[in-house]
Amino acid sequence: MKDYLVRVTENKKVAEDLYELTFAPKVGKFEQMKCGQFLQLQIPGLLLRRPFCLYKFDSDSITVAYAVVGKGTEKMVKLKKGDEFKVTLPLGNGWTLQDKHKKVVLLGGGVGCAPLAYVPITYPDREYFSFLGFADKSKVAFESEMSKKCKLTVVTTDNGSYGEKGFPTQALEKRLREIQPDVILVCGPRPMLKAAARLALAYGISAYASTEERMGCGVGACLVCACAVKQADGSVAMKRACADGPIFKLEDLVL
Numbered sequence: 001m002k003d004y005l006v007r008v009t010e011n012k013k014v015a016e017d018l019y020e021l022t023f024a025p026k027v028g029k030f031e032q033m034k035c036g037q038f039l040q041l042q043i044p045g046l047l048l049r050r051p052f053c054l055y056k057f058d059s060d061s062i063t064v065a066y067a068v069v070g071k072g073t074e075k076m077v078k079l080k081k082g083d084e085f086k087v088t089l090p091l092g093n094g095w096t097l098q099d100k101h102k103k104v105v106l107l108g109g110g111v112g113c114a115p116l117a118y119v120p121i122t123y124p125d126r127e128y129f130s131f132l133g134f135a136d137k138s139k140v141a142f143e144s145e146m147s148k149k150c151k152l153t154v155v156t157t158d159n160g161s162y163g164e165k166g167f168p169t170q171a172l173e174k175r176l177r178e179i180q181p182d183v184i185l186v187c188g189p190r191p192m193l194k195a196a197a198r199l200a201l202a203y204g205i206s207a208y209a210s211t212e213e214r215m216g217c218g219v220g221a222c223l224v225c226a227c228a229v230k231q232a233d234g235s236v237a238m239k240r241a242c243a244d245g246p247i248f249k250l251e252d253l254v255l
């Protein structure tokens with residue numbers, strides 16, 4: 001993990017209130033990163049860094065996809081080519097597929113699709129099925145990126161204005177018997193994690209979730225990101241989403 005001074009190469013709108021920010025190290029290269037890890041971005045003018053998942057990355061360039069939700073992300077929209085800021089990376093544990101995970105479902109809600117996009121690049125020898133959910137047509141993103149790598153990509157919108165009407169968990173459930181996945185990787189709002197946990201339990205499929213707790217330091221020191229996680233002996237322990245996660249076994253999360 002290291003602090004980098006970076007320079008913006010592109011900042012573009014990709015859907016309603018959703019942008020992609022790409023940047024490169026001012027000097028040298030980024031160290032090795034893993035899909036599902038995240039970074040802490042120092043937005044110019046703000047003290048507290050903001051966490052964002054690695055969406056696309058290599059040693060020369062990183063892209064984060066960000067939803068505009070508050071004062072920090074509103075400032076990010078104004079970043080332009082050549083602007084400089086600091087990032088700390090890589091942070092967190094990232095996704096790990098086991099050898100037995102041959103058929104993989106990627107289940108994303110809104111900007112929660114971003115940390116799933118690099119899994120097929122890291123593990124190219126698996127079959128992927130993606131289910132991507134958005135509030136409405138204006139928010140739809142990631143579809144072309146995911147369909148390049150997945151055998152099946154299903155987009156849902158809550159109001160049916162694009163793709164299938166309903167939630168991505170419903171679209172997945174309809175196809176679960178046909179796909180018979182070995183594992184589900186999920187990232188999205190809490191109600192979606194709960195629905196995914198119910199599915200995983202009902203169909204006996206192992207599942208992992210990337211949590212998006214509010215964060216402070218991002219490196220395990222402040223405990224702002226504590227989340228309740230079941231232990232092997234049945235007890236519940238508070239874990240730091242930044243340092244112990246952000247990815248946990250879905251059945252262990254107290255949602």
Ligand SMILES: Cc1cc2nc3c(=O)[nH]c(=O)nc-3n(C[C@H](O)[C@H](O)[C@H](O)COP(=O)(O)OP(=O)(O)OC[C@H]3O[C@@H](n4cnc5c(N)ncnc54)[C@H](O)[C@@H]3O)c2cc1C
Binds near residue numbers: 070
């Ligand atoms: C590990 C991790 C990875 C993340 N990856 C991404 C990503 O790839 N793309 C992305 O758009 N966002 C991501 N987030 C969420 C992102 O960090 C917040 O949306 C961002 O910090 C908001 O900053 P802000 O100053 O614009 O909003 P603020 O003014 O701080 O808050 C505005 C609103 O957003 C809510 N909010 C702030 N942080 C979070 C959060 N962590 N989870 C849920 N709601 C929050 C607040 O409750 C408030 O309602 C991630 C969060 C974590 C913990």
Ligand code: FES
Binds near residue numbers: 218223240243
């Ligand atoms: S954000 Fe400080 S311990 Fe996790």
